[in-house]
Amino acid sequence: MAAALNGELAAGGSPLPEMLSAKGLRAYFPMRGILGQSAEARNCEINATIGTAFEEDGSALCLECLESMLRLPSHAFLYAPSAGVPELRKAWREMLDLKNPSLRGQKCSLPVVTHALTHALSVAGQLLVDPRDKIILPDLYWDNYELLFDEGCGASLQTFPTFVKGGFNVAAMAKRLLAPGDKKVLLLNFPNNPTGYTATDTEAHAIRDAILHAAEAGKRVVVILDDAYFGLVYAPGVRSESLFPDLAGLHPRVLVVKLDGPTKEDYVWGFRVGFMTFGMQGAEDIHYRALEAKAAGLVRATISSASNIAQQLLLQAYRDPAYAAQKAGKFAILKARYDRIRELLAAHPEYAGAFEPMPFNSGYFMCVRPIGVDAEAVRKRLLTEYGTGTIVLSGLLRLAYSSVPLARLDALFANLYQAIRQVRDASAAPGRPAANNAGGG
Numbered sequence: 001m002a003a004a005l006n007g008e009l010a011a012g013g014s015p016l017p018e019m020l021s022a023k024g025l026r027a028y029f030p031m032r033g034i035l036g037q038s039a040e041a042r043n044c045e046i047n048a049t050i051g052t053a054f055e056e057d058g059s060a061l062c063l064e065c066l067e068s069m070l071r072l073p074s075h076a077f078l079y080a081p082s083a084g085v086p087e088l089r090k091a092w093r094e095m096l097d098l099k100n101p102s103l104r105g106q107k108c109s110l111p112v113v114t115h116a117l118t119h120a121l122s123v124a125g126q127l128l129v130d131p132r133d134k135i136i137l138p139d140l141y142w143d144n145y146e147l148l149f150d151e152g153c154g155a156s157l158q159t160f161p162t163f164v165k166g167g168f169n170v171a172a173m174a175k176r177l178l179a180p181g182d183k184k185v186l187l188l189n190f191p192n193n194p195t196g197y198t199a200t201d202t203e204a205h206a207i208r209d210a211i212l213h214a215a216e217a218g219k220r221v222v223v224i225l226d227d228a229y230f231g232l233v234y235a236p237g238v239r240s241e242s243l244f245p246d247l248a249g250l251h252p253r254v255l256v257v258k259l260d261g262p263t264k265e266d267y268v269w270g271f272r273v274g275f276m277t278f279g280m281q282g283a284e285d286i287h288y289r290a291l292e293a294k295a296a297g298l299v300r301a302t303i304s305s306a307s308n309i310a311q312q313l314l315l316q317a318y319r320d321p322a323y324a325a326q327k328a329g330k331f332a333i334l335k336a337r338y339d340r341i342r343e344l345l346a347a348h349p350e351y352a353g354a355f356e357p358m359p360f361n362s363g364y365f366m367c368v369r370p371i372g373v374d375a376e377a378v379r380k381r382l383l384t385e386y387g388t389g390t391i392v393l394s395g396l397l398r399l400a401y402s403s404v405p406l407a408r409l410d411a412l413f414a415n416l417y418q419a420i421r422q423v424r425d426a427s428a429a430p431g432r433p434a435a436n437n438a439g440g441g
């Protein structure tokens, strides 16, 4: 079955098989096993195939106490297909066009449903990344990538400095793409965790051009887009669409996989539903169906299928006429916090002597670099003396303003300022060694 799918991937001389990892080439969806045989028997009068249980009247057998909690039909208690609930996959595909107008009319795969973004990253890793491959990414990244790609795939993260002159360091990324080696795996995450940065429109074009340049130079480029925070862009001139439409039709040697989902976009962190969608210039239905089957096989091998209840709830939400307005309302809450942070930073010039905000324009977070003091010492001081929790990463303090009410933002920054001054004063006291700023970001 894997060989048959690989044959389909190679149809028309496509270089797709060479984009996949060895594991990806071995992956297949077991169409002829229990699932396939069950599908064939779907319309039988007596169906003794799959391991689910039904009432005497043929409805799904479920506990009434659970059923009464949910306004969903009892079939929501059954397994979802490994590739996801078909109507939800279709709805998400249609929503991709609405959210990314440049995608309209472009060919890409149907989204395959995963157990949210983390699992989508893991499936993408298995499908596309071999042990000892290098993954190119900015040096400020979500720390779970280490478990996912270093530990999970045996690959290594090859970082470049995220920022140069207050913007995204496209030149450093381009240099990595052109380094020796035929296959390049690039991982981009906009809006970014931890920085809350999204490439500007100009930078997005430059990123696309750098990827095109690498492909024209003969590289096979696999781009993994972690679009977990898609849509949360607050500033003008910042790329509001995914990079997916730019890359899906870019070059026959550029394979892009978009990983996204409702976790952050629709504020359902615990639902555990995500999507992976493939795009490549020249790829046809036969190629996309084969990629989907391989991804679904990896889903089947790891979690069998994502939560049907969560998928059914989301499908109903996306069909709800109130969905768009409610979503816009939640966006406005987060944007108001972003705007307030901009205002308060402008209103407190003294803060500039204590910390430097990293560029930010989107998402859930922003980062600051404390000046002349150790970020970890500041974090501890904030925790013990100011009742204020933050995260330290690569010598920076990450502030998740997504979780701080508007009315507390001024206090968050005032506490930060005071804590930095205190740590500085303490380390300048006679007999104390000077603080070492362990900056690495």
Ligand SMILES: Cc1ncc(COP(=O)(O)O)c(C=O)c1O
Pocket: 115, 116, 117, 118, 119, 142, 189, 192, 193, 226, 228, 261, 263, 264, 269, 273, 274
């Ligand atoms: C950049 C990034 N990608 C992926 C994820 C994982 O998302 P999910 O909860 O859907 O697995 C997170 C969660 O914090 C994240 O910050």
